[in-house]
Amino acid sequence: MRRDWRRCLLIIGLVAGSARAETPPPFAVAYPLTLPSAAKAYVVELPQDAYAWARRDAGLGDVVVVDAKDRQVAAGLYAPAPPTAHPVTLDAPLLPVPQSASGVAGARIQRSTNGDIVIEPGAAAPAGAPTDWLFDARQPVAPERLEFAPSTRDVDLRVDVDASTNLQDWTPLVRGATVVTLGQGDGGVDARVVKLSGNAARYYRVHVERGEAPWADGEGSKVTLSGTVEDAAAKDEAARRWLDVASTGTVQSGQGVDYDYRLPAALPVTALRVRLGKGDTVARFDAIAVEGSMSGEQLGTLVVTPPRDSADAHPLDVAAGRREMLRLHSATPLREPPHLLVGWQPDRIVFLPEGDAPYRLLVGSHSARRPAWPIADAIAALRKDAGPTWRPAQATPGKVQELAGRKALDPAEAPFDWTRPLLWVVLLLGAAVVAAMAASLLRKPKA
Numbered sequence: 001m002r003r004d005w006r007r008c009l010l011i012i013g014l015v016a017g018s019a020r021a022e023t024p025p026p027f028a029v030a031y032p033l034t035l036p037s038a039a040k041a042y043v044v045e046l047p048q049d050a051y052a053w054a055r056r057d058a059g060l061g062d063v064v065v066v067d068a069k070d071r072q073v074a075a076g077l078y079a080p081a082p083p084t085a086h087p088v089t090l091d092a093p094l095l096p097v098p099q100s101a102s103g104v105a106g107a108r109i110q111r112s113t114n115g116d117i118v119i120e121p122g123a124a125a126p127a128g129a130p131t132d133w134l135f136d137a138r139q140p141v142a143p144e145r146l147e148f149a150p151s152t153r154d155v156d157l158r159v160d161v162d163a164s165t166n167l168q169d170w171t172p173l174v175r176g177a178t179v180v181t182l183g184q185g186d187g188g189v190d191a192r193v194v195k196l197s198g199n200a201a202r203y204y205r206v207h208v209e210r211g212e213a214p215w216a217d218g219e220g221s222k223v224t225l226s227g228t229v230e231d232a233a234a235k236d237e238a239a240r241r242w243l244d245v246a247s248t249g250t251v252q253s254g255q256g257v258d259y260d261y262r263l264p265a266a267l268p269v270t271a272l273r274v275r276l277g278k279g280d281t282v283a284r285f286d287a288i289a290v291e292g293s294m295s296g297e298q299l300g301t302l303v304v305t306p307p308r309d310s311a312d313a314h315p316l317d318v319a320a321g322r323r324e325m326l327r328l329h330s331a332t333p334l335r336e337p338p339h340l341l342v343g344w345q346p347d348r349i350v351f352l353p354e355g356d357a358p359y360r361l362l363v364g365s366h367s368a369r370r371p372a373w374p375i376a377d378a379i380a381a382l383r384k385d386a387g388p389t390w391r392p393a394q395a396t397p398g399k400v401q402e403l404a405g406r407k408a409l410d411p412a413e414a415p416f417d418w419t420r421p422l423l424w425v426v427l428l429l430g431a432a433v434v435a436a437m438a439a440s441l442l443r444k445p446k447a
C-alpha cells in the first residue's frame with residue numbers, strides 16, 4: 001500500500017515538473033550573428049527588415065539574443081557613451097526680423113536646403129525698427145558666452161536670448177540680460193558679454209526688450225559666440241542611413257496638395273530631405289508623421305531652393321521615433337510628386353557572451369519579452385575599467401531566417417499556455433491524494 005502512495009506522489013511530482021518546464025515562445029525571425037575576436041561585450045545594429053517583425057507596442061522588448069542552446073543571454077538596448085567635446089569661438093552676423101503690422105501675419109522664418117536662415121517678410125510693410133535678431137552658428141554649439149560687437153555710441157539694452165535646433169521651437173537661455181556701453185577710454189563702461197548655458201543648438205535669437213539696438217543702423221551687426229562642440233569622429237552612435245521613398249498617394253484639397261509616403265517598416269526616423277521632380281526648382285513643405293486616419297505629428301518645414309541637388313543640402317532633423325507613414329503638404333501644386341529621402345538610425349542591442357556560441361538575434365513575438373537584465377550597469381562597469389574610449393565589439397547580423405513568421409505575432413495563432421491549468425490539476429490531485437491518505441489512516445483499526 002505504501003508503494004502505491006509513493007508511486008502516486010512520484011507521478012504527481014513528474015507532472016508538476018513538466019508543468020513548470022517552460023517552452024520558449026515562438027519568434028518570427030532569427031539572424032545568425034558573426035562575432036569578431038573574443039570580447040567582453042558585443043553590440044549589433046538592427047537590420048532594416050527587422051523592424052517589420054518587431055511589434056511597435058513592445059518597444060523592442062521582443063528582440064532577444066540566444067546562445068547555441070536557445071537560452072537567452074543578458075542583453076538590452078545600448079546606451080552610447082557620453083560624447084567628447086572641444087571649445088569653439090565663432091563670429092556670426094545678426095539678421096533682423098521685420099516687425100509686423102497689427103492684425104497682419106508677420107515674417108516667416110525657415111531653413112533653406114543647406115540650413116541657412118530664410119526670412120520672408122510679412123504681407124504688410126514693416127512697422128518700426130526690428131526688436132528680434134537671429135544668427136546662425138553653422139553647427140550645434142553648447143553656448144557659454146555671447147559677446148556683442150563694440151559700439152561708438154552709448155548703448156543701454158536689456159535683451160533675451162533663445163536657442164533653437166529647427167527655427168520653430170525655441171528654448172530660453174537668459175532673460176533680462178543687460179548690454180551697456182557708456183563713454184570711452186579708462187572711465188567708460190563696457191559690458192557687452194552675456195553668460196549663457198544650455199543644450200547645443202545651431203540657431204539663436206536675440207530679443208531687445210528695452211533700448212535701441214545700434215545694429216539697426218548697421219553698426220556692430222555681429223556677435224561672437226563661445227561654447228563647446230561635440231567631436232563628430234568620437235560620437236558613439238549608429239551611422240545614419242538614407243532611404244529614397246517614392247510617393248504612394250496624392251490628395252488635392254482647397255488648402256494645397258498632400259503627398260503621402262509609406263515606409264517598408266516603422267523605422268526610427270531622424271531626418272528628412274526632399275528631391276524635387278523635373279521642372280520644379282523651389283518648394284516649401286510641411287512634414288507630418290501620420291498616425292491613424294485623423295491624427296498626425298508636425299515634424300517641421302522643409303524649404304527646397306536651387307541648387308536643388310546640392311550635396312550639402314541640410315536635412316530637417318526630427319526627434320527619433322518609429323514612423324511608418326509620412327506626409328508632405330505643399331500649399332502650391334508641383335509638376336510631379338517629389339521624392340522623400342528618409343534618414344534613419346538603427347537601434348542597437350548590446351549583449352554579453354554568456355553560454356556557448358553561435359549566437360542568434362531573435363525578433364518579433366506576441367508574448368515573449370526580454371527580461372530586465374542590468375545590462376546598463378554591466379556596460380558602465382566595463383567602460384569604467386577599460387576607459388571612456390572603450391566600445392563593445394561590433395557583431396554582424398547574417399541573412400534573415402524565418403521561424404514562426406506571422407504566427408508569432410498574431411494573438412489568435414499563439415499556442416495555448418497549459419502551464420497554469422496543469423498546475424491547478426496537479427494541486428487538486430495532490431489535495432485528493434492527501435485526503436485519501438488521511439481517510440485511509442482514519443479507517444485503519446487501532447492496535
